[in-house]
Amino acid sequence: MGGDSKYQGLWYVAPYVIGLLLFTGFPFVASLYLSFTDYDLLSSPKWVGTENYEKLFTRDRTFKKSLNVTLIYVCTTVPLKLAFALFIAVVLNYRIKGIGFFRTAYYVPSILGGSIAIAVLWRYIFANTGLINMIIGLFGFEPINWFGEPGNALFTITLLRVWQFGSAMVIFLAALQSVDKSLYEAASIDGAKPWQIFRHVTLPLITPVIFFNLIMQTVQAFQEFNGPYIITEGGPLKSTYLLPLYIYDEAFKSFDMGYASAIAWVLFVIIMVLTLIAFWSSKKWVYYAGDKRN
Amino acid sequence: MKLKFLSIVLATTALSGAANAADLRMSWWGGDSRHAATQEALKVCGAKHGHTISPEFTGWSGHYEKLTTQIAGGTEADIMQVNWPWLSIYSADGNGLADLNELSGIIDLSNWDAAQIQAGSLNGKLNGLPISTTGRLFVFNKTTFDKAGLALPKTWDDLLAAGPVFKEKLGDDYFPFEAAKLDAALIMTLYGTQATGKPLIDPATNELAWNKDELVNAIEFYKSLVDNHVVQPWKDVASTGIKALHENPAWSSGKIAGTYQWDSTYFKISDPLEDGQELAYVDLLTQDGQKTPGIYRKASMVFSISANSPNKEAAAQVVNCMLNEPEGVAALGSTRGVPSSSSARAQLLDAGAIKQVQIDAQARVLAAEGPAIHPMMEFPDVRSAMQDNLELFAYGEIDASTAADEMMLSIAEALEDIGS
Numbered sequence: 116m117g118g119d120s121k122y123q124g125l126w127y128v129a130p131y132v133i134g135l136l137l138f139t140g141f142p143f144v145a146s147l148y149l150s151f152t153d154y155d156l157l158s159s160p161k162w163v164g165t166e167n168y169e170k171l172f173t174r175d176r177t178f179k180k181s182l183n184v185t186l187i188y189v190c191t192t193v194p195l196k197l198a199f200a201l202f203i204a205v206v207l208n209y210r211i212k213g214i215g216f217f218r219t220a221y222y223v224p225s226i227l228g229g230s231i232a233i234a235v236l237w238r239y240i241f242a243n244t245g246l247i248n249m250i251i252g253l254f255g256f257e258p259i260n261w262f263g264e265p266g267n268a269l270f271t272i273t274l275l276r277v278w279q280f281g282s283a284m285v286i287f288l289a290a291l292q293s294v295d296k297s298l299y300e301a302a303s304i305d306g307a308k309p310w311q312i313f314r315h316v317t318l319p320l321i322t323p324v325i326f327f328n329l330i331m332q333t334v335q336a337f338q339e340f341n342g343p344y345i346i347t348e349g350g351p352l353k354s355t356y357l358l359p360l361y362i363y364d365e366a367f368k369s370f371d372m373g374y375a376s377a378i379a380w381v382l383f384v385i386i387m388v389l390t391l392i393a394f395w396s397s398k399k400w401v402y403y404a405g406d407k408r409n
Numbered sequence: 410m411k412l413k414f415l416s417i418v419l420a421t422t423a424l425s426g427a428a429n430a431a432d433l434r435m436s437w438w439g440g441d442s443r444h445a446a447t448q449e450a451l452k453v454c455g456a457k458h459g460h461t462i463s464p465e466f467t468g469w470s471g472h473y474e475k476l477t478t479q480i481a482g483g484t485e486a487d488i489m490q491v492n493w494p495w496l497s498i499y500s501a502d503g504n505g506l507a508d509l510n511e512l513s514g515i516i517d518l519s520n521w522d523a524a525q526i527q528a529g530s531l532n533g534k535l536n537g538l539p540i541s542t543t544g545r546l547f548v549f550n551k552t553t554f555d556k557a558g559l560a561l562p563k564t565w566d567d568l569l570a571a572g573p574v575f576k577e578k579l580g581d582d583y584f585p586f587e588a589a590k591l592d593a594a595l596i597m598t599l600y601g602t603q604a605t606g607k608p609l610i611d612p613a614t615n616e617l618a619w620n621k622d623e624l625v626n627a628i629e630f631y632k633s634l635v636d637n638h639v640v641q642p643w644k645d646v647a648s649t650g651i652k653a654l655h656e657n658p659a660w661s662s663g664k665i666a667g668t669y670q671w672d673s674t675y676f677k678i679s680d681p682l683e684d685g686q687e688l689a690y691v692d693l694l695t696q697d698g699q700k701t702p703g704i705y706r707k708a709s710m711v712f713s714i715s716a717n718s719p720n721k722e723a724a725a726q727v728v729n730c731m732l733n734e735p736e737g738v739a740a741l742g743s744t745r746g747v748p749s750s751s752s753a754r755a756q757l758l759d760a761g762a763i764k765q766v767q768i769d770a771q772a773r774v775l776a777a778e779g780p781a782i783h784p785m786m787e788f789p790d791v792r793s794a795m796q797d798n799l800e801l802f803a804y805g806e807i808d809a810s811t812a813a814d815e816m817m818l819s820i821a822e823a824l825e826d827i828g829s
Contacts, residue, residue, distance in 0.1 A: 156481035157499070242650040263647035351647045352804055353797070367474040368789040370498075371826075 150376035160373065167377035178378065180353050181361045185382075188269060188357060189336040192276045196332055197325065200280040204287035205313070218288070225281030234275070234345035238262075241271050241346075265354030268347050272355050275342045283328045290324035291317065322401040330393055337386050358382050429459075431723035436465040436479075437490035438472035440655070440677040443744040447731075450740035454730035457737075460723050462488070470652070473789075480505070480715075487718040488728060490745075493528065493708040494784035496537050500716075503532030507714035510535045512725035517733045520750040528708045537711025538732065541746030543673040544706035544774030545595060550682075551689045553583070553666035561689060565600070565630075565696050568667075572638035575666070586639050586667035587654065589646035593631055593803070594795040596669055599693070599703050601627030602780065606700030610783040610791070615824055617817055624813040628802055635803070641665075643803035655681050662686075672770040673709045673746030690770040693777055704779035709746050747771040788827055794819030 150167055152160035171178050207218050227233050240246045241261040248258035261267045294317060302312045318325075340359040343349055349356035349364075358378060366375035433455075437447060444466050451462040465486055467475065473495065479485040480499055491499070491506075499505045509516060509529075518526065521539065529537040549561050554571075557578050562568040562585070571585040588596045598609050601623055611618040619627075634640045651657045659665045661681045670678055672690070679688050693702045712732065714724045730737035738753040743763045748754045757763045785791055794816060802812040 156477065157505070238650040243645070243648040245650070260644065260648040262650050263644035268647075346650070348652070350800070351644065352800060352806065364789075367478065370477060 146376040146379055149373050150380050152373040154372040154376075155370045156372055157370070163373065167374050168381075170374070171377055171381060177353070177356075177361065181356045181358050184269065184354060184356055185337065185358045188273060188339065188355075189333060192273050192336045192339075193329065193332045195273070196277045196280050197283060197328055199277055200283035200328070201287050201325075203280065204284045204291055205317075207284070207288055208291045218285075221284060222281035225279045225284075231341060231345055234341050237271070237275050237342070238346045262347055263351060265352050268351060268355050272339075272342045272346060275346070276336065276339060283332060286324055286328055287321065290321040294320050319402050323403055326393070326397050326401045330390055333389060333393070334386055337382060429723070431460045431720040433460055433462045433488065433718075433720055433724055433727060434465055434486035435462050435488040435490075435727070436467075436476065436486040438467050438469045439490075439744070440468070440674075440680070442676045442680060446740060446742050446744040450731050450737050451727070453740045454727045454734070454737045457730060457734070458723070458726045460720075460727060462727060483717050485715050485717070487715050487720055487724040489713045489715065490540070491537050491711050491713045492787070493537070493539070493711055494787035496529070496531060496711065496713075497784050498788075499713075500531050500534075500536045503530070503534030503536060505716060506536040507716050507718065507721050507724075508534040508536065509538055509714065509725070509728075512714070512721060515722060515725040516729040517752075520733055520752045525708070525749055529711050537708075537713040538728065539708035539711050539749040540732065541673055541709045541749050542706065542771075542774065543671045543709030543746050544704050544777065545599070545669050546672050546690050546770055546773055547667065547669055547692075547694055548675075548678070548688050548690050548770075549585070550663045550666040551687045552685060553579070553663040554585070556663075557583075557585075557666075559585075561691050562667075562694060563691065565694050568639055568694060569633060569637045572634075576638045579664075582659070583664050584639065584641055584659075584666065586634065586669075587646075587660070587665045588631070588634060588640045588669070589643045589803075590796055590800075591792065592654075592669060593640075593643070594792065594799055595705065596634070597627045597631050597799060598786075598795070599669070599705065600630045600696070602703035603693075603696055603699040603701060606780070608780040608782060608786075610785055610820070610824070612781050612783045615783070615785065617820055617824075621810075621813050621817065624816060625809045628799065628809045628812050628816075631799065631803065632809070643800060654678060671709060671746075672767070672774050675746075675764070675767050675770065676744060688766065690766065690773060692773055701779050702777045704774065704777035705782055706774055706777070706779065707782055708749070743767055785824060785827055788823065790823035790826060791820055794823050 149160060151162060151164060153163045153166075154160035203221055207214060207221065211217075242248075243258055243260065243263075245261075247261070251258060259267060261271045298316050298320075299312060302316050307315070338359055339357055340363065343355040343357055343360055344363070347355040349360045359382075362375045362378050362382070365371045365378060435447075435451060437443070439447070444464075447466065448464050451464055454460075455462045473492070476485065476489065476491070476495075477498070496506070509518070516538065518535075518538075525539045525542075526535060529535055529539050547562075551561065554561055557571070557574055559571055559574055560567075562571060568586060575583045575585050601619060602608055604626060605619055605623050607618040609617065609619060635642050649657065649659075654660050654665075654668055654670070655677050657665065660668075660678070661683050663683070663686050668678065675688075682688070693704060695702070712728050714721055714728065718724055727737075731741050732738070732748070732750045733752050735756060738748070738750075738756050739760070739762070741753075743757060747763055747767055748757065754763075758768075798807070798812045798816040798819065801807045801815070802809060807815065
């Protein structure tokens with residue numbers, strides 16, 4: 116393992132690769148096998164063929180409901196979060212006093228947002244006697260039942276996710292700052308208004324970053340667990356019962372690991388298909404500098 | 410030489426059965442008072458027998474998942490507090506947990522009667538030693554009922570009549586009782602059991618024992634509790650974002666004045682009460698023409714020793730210390746209810762360490778009659794079959810007849826899955 120060894124790089128990446136194979140690769144493959152078994156964790160897996168998948172698609176109403184809720188959650192969370200992150204990034208791109216403080220302050224929720232403590236805090240803030248209803252009350256409005264009404268409960272969970280916009284915002288901010296200033300000057304000279312400049316200059320130039328954030332946020336939204344688990348436990352009426360919660364319940368409450376693995380694989384396929392669609396569609400709306408197609 | 414040999418033999422004999430100093434782990438769930446008492450008991454018993462015991466404790470929520478995963482992975486603690494219905498999951502053939510009969514030289518099993526030993530046994534192997542017997546009882550906030558000018562209820566009709574009085578005299582936010590989620594499902598089950606004389610799941614056949622009409626009757630009773638301002642509507646309970654009764658300020662302040670809980674949880678529900686609030690247990694509420702009082706009684710929890718533990722004898726010493734020996738019994742107190750061990754019970758009664766209210770509650774649990782409860786009643790799939798459909802009914806998404814159909818179907822499916 117000398118300094119000039121051509122294998123030196125492999126040694127450096129070996130710990131990561133071994134960890135990846137051991138703790139991600141193996142469980143990944145094992146879960147595929149387990150999805151075709153009846154496995155209760157306490158006894159050996161029994162091969163049942165495609166029975167788990169058949170049950171999932173033909174008889175399991177909870178799966179249908181959970182899938183529906185998950186798709187609604189992803190379809191609302193991702194656009195909202197991206198739009199909000201981009202909006203804040205645009206604001207923070209201006210040279211204003213104390214910009215460093217604001218950039219840090221807006222990023223903090225992303226560090227804290229996924230934690231259990233914040234989820235618990237969210238529960239108290241949106242409780243019937245919580246801070247939000249107190250503020251609403253100050254304006255003379257009736258308190259809102261955030262957790263008891265199915266539509267409101269999902270919105271509350273969505274809001275927690277959107278609030279954690281910091282990481283997407285930082286990436287947008289970096290992209291905004293890399294846009295060539297001369298393009299803005301040229302557009303201004305041609306008489307373009309700020310919105311037109313944003314729409315026709317800024318947005319096309321940051322589409323690669325929008326695309327990146329879209330993929331990352333979609334994948335993360337499909338995997339959301341902490342918020343609904345801590346705040347609503349999937350209720351009421353399973354209105355916040357996202358697929359990861361269903362997988363958890365099947366795996367660690369019913370101890371039906373085979374069935375939980377089948378749901379996990381269906382979720383994986385859904386994410387994969389959506390990602391492929393996004394990649395395919397990206398040819399039509401993502402612009403890379405130097406790309407001859409453009 | 411002979412004398413020396415004899416000394417060695419005697420010393421060896423004397424030490425046989427005694428365990429060397431061992432590092433042990435013990436896991437349990439509970440509230441703050443139980444956590445503090447158990448840690449103290451582990452210190453005392455560890456010091457007495459020369460072992461060190463690492464405590465691993467959590468709240469109730471998530472403990473089942475954690476323990477099951479540990480057992481599946483062979484990483485469970487040496488000593489475990491196990492919920493009685495879980496025994497059949499962990500040790501269907503009696504071999505999943507240590508057989509405590511084999512450790513009877515260390516644990517004095519004579520402090521338990523045959524029925525208690527039987528309750529902790531599977532396939533003739535004693536997998537768990539009952540710590541206490543528990544039952545669901547009605548407990549009311551006497552202070553609030555006094556404020557409303559009402560005597561504590563004895564019948565369901567009394568309770569139904571208390572709702573409007575609470576609303577009128579104390580305000581919209583006062584309720585004589587609480588029932589949502591699991592508690593609502595258990596109230597429904599109790600009412601139906603009293604009316605039919607049968608448990609929901611027949612222990613003899615592992616099948617549903619009620620017909621549809623009987624289930625509809627029980628489901629509709631829940632609605633009458635809501636309609637009469639006896640309990641908060643399900644939707645309103647959900648709006649609080651609070652998951653446990655003892656965390657609810659409305660319980661602490663007496664605005665919620667009644668509940669149906671295990672008598673072993675007395676401290677958990679009495680500790681958060683504000684000063685001046687007094688709790689009182691009553692006999693199970695009755696209904697006209699009932700066939701049984703319908704007590705839901707079981708071994709509240711058991712102490713088990715891991716089948717994988719390399720220190721079973723040492724673990725047995727600690728278990729015996731906590732359940733039978735004066736030091737451990739005194740430290741543990743009644744934080745797991747009135748002890749099943751006769752010597753522990755006598756010691757705590759002599760010392761006045763069991764509150765009169767706990768003694769009264771335990772007497773009510775033991776005196777009341779009811780059909781045997783099937784362990785499957787506490788299996789997650791069965792519970793969610795009941796809760797999910799009752800919730801749909803409570804939200805007005807389905808009527809009682811549909812709720813009954815769905816519940817019967819879901820429970821039957823769950824029982825079939827468990828059976829296979």
